Amino acid sequence: MSRPYVLLSVAVSIDGYIDDSTPERLLLSNAEDFARVDQVRADSDALLIGAETMRRDNPRLLVKSEERRAARVAHGLPPYPLKISVTGSGNLDPTLRFWHHGGAKLVYTTDSALQITQERLDGLAEVVSLGSDLGFALLLDDLGKRGIRRLMVEGGGQIHTAFLSQGLADEIHMAVAPIVVGDESAPRFLSSASYPGGSTRRMHLAEVRKIGDVVLLRYLPKIDASVVP
Numbered sequence: 001m002s003r004p005y006v007l008l009s010v011a012v013s014i015d016g017y018i019d020d021s022t023p024e025r026l027l028l029s030n031a032e033d034f035a036r037v038d039q040v041r042a043d044s045d046a047l048l049i050g051a052e053t054m055r056r057d058n059p060r061l062l063v064k065s066e067e068r069r070a071a072r073v074a075h076g077l078p079p080y081p082l083k084i085s086v087t088g089s090g091n092l093d094p095t096l097r098f099w100h101h102g103g104a105k106l107v108y109t110t111d112s113a114l115q116i117t118q119e120r121l122d123g124l125a126e127v128v129s130l131g132s133d134l135g136f137a138l139l140l141d142d143l144g145k146r147g148i149r150r151l152m153v154e155g156g157g158q159i160h161t162a163f164l165s166q167g168l169a170d171e172i173h174m175a176v177a178p179i180v181v182g183d184e185s186a187p188r189f190l191s192s193a194s195y196p197g198g199s200t201r202r203m204h205l206a207e208v209r210k211i212g213d214v215v216l217l218r219y220l221p222k223i224d225a226s227v228v229p
Contacts, residue, residue: 003140004151007171008160009040011214012189017181018157025057028177030212035065040173042068044152046082046106046143051092053156054085060101061154078103082148085125086159088134090116099124108139136162157187164221165193172203172219175211202226 011028012018020026029037041047042063049061061083063069069079080103085092090113099105105125109117114129121127130138143151153163163169174189195201204223209216 003137003144003168004045004148005170006140006151006153006163006168007040007044007173008153008163008169009037009173010155010160010189011175011177013177013179013181015180015182016188017183017186018155018189019056019187020181021183021186026179026181028179028214029175030177030214033175033211033214033216036211036216038064038068040152041081042072044081044150045077045148046084046151048084048086048151048153048159049098050156050159051085051087051089052158053154054096054098055093056156058096058098060097062102081152082106082146084108084143084151086134086139087113087117089113090120092117092120094121094124108134108142110134134162136166136168140168157189157191160189161191161193164190165195167196167222169221171206172217172221174217174219176215176217178213196221197224 010018013028042065047061049059063072063080073079083098083102083105085098086108088110090109092107099121107117107121107125107127108130109127111129111132114127118127128142153159202225204220204225205217206220207216207218
């Protein structure tokens with residue numbers, strides 16, 4: 001049993017925000033980049049978002065392309081990757097679109113929130129406790145046992161921070177949009193935390209790609225740039 005490969009996917013403004021503070025979702029990617037994200041989803045075994053992102057954006061979190069879904073089926077996979085969320089409180093709205101589109105759903109929670117999470121969802125998803133705390137290493141161990149080889153994490157900031165600060169992220173896809181948000185109350189990609197190697201460690205930049213007016217930066221955070229020839 002091995003843990004899945006963890007890919008963090010995010011779109012940010014030039015000043016590092018993933019949204020603004022208005023009720024409407026800020027679209028940072030363009031159509032071409034959304035198509036790229038759809039392909040990354042199709043190439044993944046599971047997709048993960050946090051409960052706050054679910055509440056804020058109400059996403060369906062699907063592979064939208066019929067051709068990409070058909071390609072998955074042709075390779076013996078379900079048309080949609082497993083959809084995963086994480087909650088420490090159990091405060092999940094069963095009417096959100098996440099629960100009513102796509103294939104199988106899985107929710108990780110804590111012992112104290114297990115019962116309320118099960119009651120709120122009432123069979124809409126499998127609910128698994130990680131113990132007294134939300135341990136992301138344990139989450140990956142469980143996914144490995146389920147045969148998940150590639151996990152795409154789509155937010156939000158607390159979730160990305162947890163994976164990256166705990167040294168659990170293998171790859172980062174960061175799409176930088178030509179937008180400046182400039183709102184300190186808006187959510188950012190990462191929160192304050194202690195990250196592996198500290199502020200002096202440089203990650204390996206594996207790719208830079210222009211996608212219309214968006215730039216994709218692909219980082220490999222487990223590789224120290226100082227040791228790459």
